[in-house]
Amino acid sequence: WGVRVVGREGRMDLLHLQNVAKRDPDSYREEVQQQFRHFESQLLVMQMQPQAPHDSFVQLMNFACHMAPHYPNLEFSKKLPQRLVDLLLERADSLHPVTRRAVAADMLMLRNRGLLSLEVLLPAAIPLFKVQDKQLRQQLFNHVINDVAKVNKKHPDHRLNRRLQSHFFSVMEEDHPQQAHLCLRILLELYKRGVWCDERPVNVISNACFSEHNKVMVAAIHFFLGSHSESSQQDGGSDSEGDANQPVDGKALQALYHGMHKGAKKTQKRKTQLKRAIKMIKKKRAKPIVQVNVSAIQLIYDPHTFCEKLFSQLKRAVHKFDIRVLLMDLISRLIGFHELIMPAFYSHIQKFLSPHQENVTKLLACAVQATHNLVPPDCIEPLIHSIANQFVTDRNTSEAIALGLNSIREISSRQPLCMDQTLLQDLVDYRKYKDKGVSIAARSLVQLFRVVNPQLLKKKDRGKLAVNSEGTILPYGKRIVPDSIEGIELLEMAYQMGSDPVDMSENEGEEEEDVSSEEEDWVTVDTSDEDVQEALRLERQKALQKKKKGGRGKVGRSSSSSAAAVSGSGNNSASTTRSLASGDFIPMNADTGDLDLMRAVHKWKEAKPEKGDEEEEDGSGVEDGGN
Numbered sequence: 001w002g003v004r005v006v007g008r009e010g011r012m013d014l015l016h017l018q019n020v021a022k023r024d025p026d027s028y029r030e031e032v033q034q035q036f037r038h039f040e041s042q043l044l045v046m047q048m049q050p051q052a053p054h055d056s057f058v059q060l061m062n063f064a065c066h067m068a069p070h071y072p073n074l075e076f077s078k079k080l081p082q083r084l085v086d087l088l089l090e091r092a093d094s095l096h097p098v099t100r101r102a103v104a105a106d107m108l109m110l111r112n113r114g115l116l117s118l119e120v121l122l123p124a125a126i127p128l129f130k131v132q133d134k135q136l137r138q139q140l141f142n143h144v145i146n147d148v149a150k151v152n153k154k155h156p157d158h159r160l161n162r163r164l165q166s167h168f169f170s171v172m173e174e175d176h177p178q179q180a181h182l183c184l185r186i187l188l189e190l191y192k193r194g195v196w197c198d199e200r201p202v203n204v205i206s207n208a209c210f211s212e213h214n215k216v217m218v219a220a221i222h223f224f225l226g227s228h229s230e231s232s233q234q235d236g237g238s239d240s241e242g243d244a245n246q247p248v249d250g251k252a253l254q255a256l257y258h259g260m261h262k263g264a265k266k267t268q269k270r271k272t273q274l275k276r277a278i279k280m281i282k283k284k285r286a287k288p289i290v291q292v293n294v295s296a297i298q299l300i301y302d303p304h305t306f307c308e309k310l311f312s313q314l315k316r317a318v319h320k321f322d323i324r325v326l327l328m329d330l331i332s333r334l335i336g337f338h339e340l341i342m343p344a345f346y347s348h349i350q351k352f353l354s355p356h357q358e359n360v361t362k363l364l365a366c367a368v369q370a371t372h373n374l375v376p377p378d379c380i381e382p383l384i385h386s387i388a389n390q391f392v393t394d395r396n397t398s399e400a401i402a403l404g405l406n407s408i409r410e411i412s413s414r415q416p417l418c419m420d421q422t423l424l425q426d427l428v429d430y431r432k433y434k435d436k437g438v439s440i441a442a443r444s445l446v447q448l449f450r451v452v453n454p455q456l457l458k459k460k461d462r463g464k465l466a467v468n469s470e471g472t473i474l475p476y477g478k479r480i481v482p483d484s485i486e487g488i489e490l491l492e493m494a495y496q497m498g499s500d501p502v503d504m505s506e507n508e509g510e511e512e513e514d515v516s517s518e519e520e521d522w523v524t525v526d527t528s529d530e531d532v533q534e535a536l537r538l539e540r541q542k543a544l545q546k547k548k549k550g551g552r553g554k555v556g557r558s559s560s561s562s563a564a565a566v567s568g569s570g571n572n573s574a575s576t577t578r579s580l581a582s583g584d585f586i587p588m589n590a591d592t593g594d595l596d597l598m599r600a601v602h603k604w605k606e607a608k609p610e611k612g613d614e615e616e617e618d619g620s621g622v623e624d625g626g627n
Contacts, residue, residue: 014063025070032067036076039064043083050094058102065106069113081107081116085124092128101136104128108143118147119163126171129179137182145186149195161196169204177213184208184216188223191296202299206306209330210313214323221326224296225333295337303338307331311345325359325366332370339372343379346370350386355400364407371414377476380418384408388423398435405430405441409448416452417476424449424456 014035021028039060046054061084068077084107092100107124110116125140148164151157168187172180187205190196208220300306314327328349335342349370352363364387371380391404405427412419430442446461453473454462474480 014059018063018066021067022070029071032071033074033076035060035067036064036074040076043087046099047091050091050099051096053096053098058099061102061106065109068110068115077115081110081120084110085116085120088124088128092131097133097136100131100133101139104136104140108139111143111147118151118160121147122164122167126167126179126183129182130176141182141186145189145193148186148190149193152195156195165196165200165204172204172208175212177215180208180211180213181216181219184219188219191223199299199301202296203301205296206300210309214319218323218326221323221330224330225326226295297334297337300334303334304340307334307338307340307342310334311342311348315348321358325362328363328366329369332366335370336372339374341375342370343376346375346379346383350383353383353386354390355396355403361403364403368407368410368414371411373415374477375415377415377417380411380415381420384411384418385423387411388427392427392430398433398438401430401433402435402437402441405438405445409441409445412445413448413452416449416473419449419453419456421456425458428457428461 017028017031017035021032025032039057042054042057042060046057064076064080065084068074068080071077084103087095088100088103088107095103104125107116107121111118111121122144125144128140129137131137151160168183172183174180184205187196187201191201191205205220205223208216209224211217211220297303310327310331314324314331317324319327331342331345332349334340335345346367349363349367353360353367357363367383367387387404387407391400391407393401396404408419408427424445428442428446430438431446433439433442446457449457450461450463455473
């Protein structure tokens with residue numbers, strides 16, 4: 001360092017004084033205080049000419065920030081953090097770039113040493129996002145994210161989080177695109193890391209979808225579409241400096257590697273870049289970011305109002321077509337997820353559905369996403385007919401026809417009432433089309449309506465095993481309300497077989513004893529035996545007969561004679577006769593075919609004598625005959 005000081009050991013530079021003063025602060029108190037006074041005088045000189053470089057001021061400031069934690073009782077050490085904050089707030093635009101970066105770095109160092117609180121640092125750091133200094137912006141961006149995550153690492157500090165979030169929200173409302181975009185990226189990154197993932201930040205991000213700046217709006221839309229990693233890309237400012245701190249992806253690493261080994265001159269700079277890139281990639285792989293499972297769309301306070309605002313913004317058509325596709329994707333995601341009803345959206349998206357339209361597959365996916373069983377069929381019928389007229393025609397290519405048929409099938413699976421018989425018969429005729437993809441798409445449409453509404457098909461197309469062949473499709477707006485717990489009849493079957501599911505969960509922690517007991521109780525049965533097959537066939541026939549007589553609920557009530565004996569009331573279902581324990585859900589979640597096999601094997605074992613008993617009976621008969 002260029003600054004020389006005179007002390008008891010003769011002339012020495014600031015770095016040497018810093019080293020010896022850290023080891024023995026009391027002995028070098030006078031020399032350090034002298035340099036503190038020198039720093040105050042250099043600060044006044046620098047404020048008179050802030051545009052010029054001041055190397056001596058930078059050196060003294062760095063020395064003062066390193067020594068302030070060792071002299072906490074001095075008045076200078078207490079006022080130093082606030083002096084640097086005021087300097088950046090008042091003269092950030094007029095400072096020399098080197099001086100400004102040095103002041104910001106020393107301010108962050110004081111924050112790491114505990115001399116500066118996060119509530120004081122954040123108001124000084126965020127205004128620096130407006131400065132045309134890419135390296136400085138990236139440094140502050142990374143520090144704010146890591147600092148907030150570190151504060152909430154052990155347990156969340158809700159009071160501090162509310163204050164910091166309020167400051168972020170007020171800054172995002174200001175009319176500065178670069179500052180608002182960086183603040184939005186901080187919120188997205190903290191949500192991605194699971195630090196701020198509650199309702200309040202998500203609803204503030206939703207307000208960013210209506211920003212006048214396309215960069216901010218696209219980043220917020222990508223966040224709700226589940227691709228917020230795309231919006232967390234590096235800052236694309238106009239500056240060309242500061243590329244040293246940019247994260248390096250696989251392509252950049254590959255380019256550096258080829259530059260090192262193929263034709264390019266091997267310089268020390270390229271070697272350093274390659275080492276940094278490899279180190280950064282290893283660090284990212286070693287510490288994966290925690291992903292939050294809760295979708296951000298669930299946390300929106302008023303999804304219907306939010307969707308209406310997005311649709312009004314879409315109808316103005318002031319954005320590029322790519323941004324409008326993103327808006328339609330988000331609107332359709334909200335409609336499908338929250339089951340909203342917006343009839344005007346289907347007529348709007350219908351205008352863009354043609355085989356030659358850009359991103360037509362994405363638009364068809366939006367139409368499918370926006371369909372659910374609560375949408376009136378009158379709103380979707382024009383959409384279905386438009387897709388059929390635009391795509392499913394002989395003048396189009398085979399890919400377009402298959403795309404239209406698949407889209408109609410997906411829409412019909414979500415709302416079967418939107419299909420009419422005449423259109424369905426025209427679409428079914430494509431089963432014998434020469435292209436394989438078209439014929440497969442038409443057959444899948446036939447298979448769908450064999451299940452949901454076979455009455456729309458011709459009798460020859462319904463198939464022998466068509467479900468609901470008697471014509472029992474629900475009208476619009478009607479739903480089947482379950483009157484019992486799903487799978488309760490499987491639990492009653494398990495009780496009828498003589499096994500108590502609660503016993504299966506009592507010893508859940510003792511894994512070794514559970515495994516040994518299961519191995520002892522398990523009996524290997526050959527399912528190819530004729531007796532087992534016959535018992536299994538009879539059980540399935542009885543189950544089908546019971547289902548035809550009274551439906552699922554009656555089957556569950558009639559199959560539980562043991563529960564009826566315990567309760568003695570009219571409703572003999574297990575859901576009303578006992579409290580369900582954790583072990584009761586094991587047979588309820590099991591497969592029905594497995595329980596049928598268990599029940600058949602259980603009855604077969606009771607009816608058929610064991611092999612040892614037969615041998616004893618045979619032996620006793622021989623002895624009696626001999627006597």
